[in-house]
Amino acid sequence: MDDRMFRTAMGKFATGVTVITTEVDGEVHGMTANAFMSVSLDPKLVLISVGDKARMHDLIKRADKFAVNILSEEQKEMSMIFAGQIKEERNVAFEDFEGTPIIKDSLVNLACNVYDAHEAGDHTLFVGEVLNLNVQDGEPLAFFEGKYKQIS
Ligand code: FAD
Numbered sequence: 001m002d003d004r005m006f007r008t009a010m011g012k013f014a015t016g017v018t019v020i021t022t023e024v025d026g027e028v029h030g031m032t033a034n035a036f037m038s039v040s041l042d043p044k045l046v047l048i049s050v051g052d053k054a055r056m057h058d059l060i061k062r063a064d065k066f067a068v069n070i071l072s073e074e075q076k077e078m079s080m081i082f083a084g085q086i087k088e089e090r091n092v093a094f095e096d097f098e099g100t101p102i103i104k105d106s107l108v109n110l111a112c113n114v115y116d117a118h119e120a121g122d123h124t125l126f127v128g129e130v131l132n133l134n135v136q137d138g139e140p141l142a143f144f145e146g147k148y149k150q151i152s
Pocket of ligand 1 (some may be wrong): 055
C-alpha cells in the first residue's frame with residue numbers, strides 16, 4: 001500500500017464539503033475541509049482533522065475557536081478559494097456569528113469552541129463544542145474521487 005493507493009481508497013468515501021473559518025488579531029482565515037464529522041449529542045461535539053502544515057492549524061490553536069460552514073452546491077467557488085484552487089485573491093464577505101466569522105448562504109454554520117485536540121500522525125483532530133448554529137434549506141456540495149459533485 002503506497003500513499004497514492006491510500007488516497008484513492010479514501011477518495012471513494014463520498015463527503016460533503018465544509019470551509020473552516022477562524023479569526024486571529026482581526027484577520028479572518030478560511031480552509032476547505034471534508035474531514036468533518038458529528039461526534040456527540042450531549043455535549044454537542046463535532047470533529048475536524050487539520051493538517052499540521054496548514055496555516056489553519058496554528059490559527060485554531062491561537063483562536064481556541066472556529067466555525068464550520070457546510071457548503072451548498074452553489075458554493076463550489078468558496079471551496080476552491082479556500083483550498084487554494086483559485087490562485088487570484090478573492091474578496092469574501094464574512095458575517096460574525098458568536099464572535100466567529102462565518103460564510104453567508106452556507107447550508108449550516110456551526111460556531112464552536114475548541115473542546116479538545118488530539119495529534120494524529122501529520123494531522124490534528126480538533127473537537128469542537130457547538131455553541132450555536134444556523135440551518136438553511138438547499139442541496140449540498142459533494143466530493144467524491146477527488147472531484148466536486150452535485151447530489152441533485
Ligand atoms: P492557505 O493555503 O494559506 O489558504 C487557503 C486558501 O484560502 C488560500 O488560497 C487563501 O488565499 C484563501 N483564503 C484564506 N483566508 C482568506 C480570506 N479571509 N479571504 C479570501 N481568501 C482567503 N486539508 C485538511 O487539513 N483537512 C481536510 O479535511 C481537508 N479537506 C479538503 C477537502 C477538499 C474538497 C479540498 C479541495 C481540500 C481539502 N484540504 C484539507 C486541503 C486544504 O483545503 C488546503 O491544503 C488549504 O490550502 C490549506 O489551507 P491553509 O490553512 O494552509 O491556508
